[in-house]
Amino acid sequence: METDNDHIHILVQYQPTKSVLEIVRLFKQISTYRIWRQNNNSRYLKKYFWKENAFWGDGYFACSIGQVSKETIEKYIQNQG
Numbered sequence: 462m463e464t465d466n467d468h469i470h471i472l473v474q475y476q477p478t479k480s481v482l483e484i485v486r487l488f489k490q491i492s493t494y495r496i497w498r499q500n501n502n503s504r505y506l507k508k509y510f511w512k513e514n515a516f517w518g519d520g521y522f523a524c525s526i527g528q529v530s531k532e533t534i535e536k537y538i539q540n541q542g
Contacts, residue, residue, distance in 0.1 A: 485521045497514055
């Protein structure tokens with residue numbers, strides 16, 4: 462995983478029985494929940510997120526790595542941001 466100013470690059474291996482949408486949705490839900498609960502962050506965050514407890518936009522971009530090696534993708538992700 463690598464973060465940028467307004468997006469995150471993540472390399473994920475998953476079972477083909479799961480959809481990409483389901484994986485993205487779970488990532489967004491779980492990460493938002495944990496950030497709000499961690500170290501009593503809710504007091505601070507309520508000042509900036511007064512309407513709803515959300516961090517993520519509605520969209521996402523996903524692609525498969527195809528014939529490229531996992532190491533190549535990892536190097537690409539590490540060089541972002």
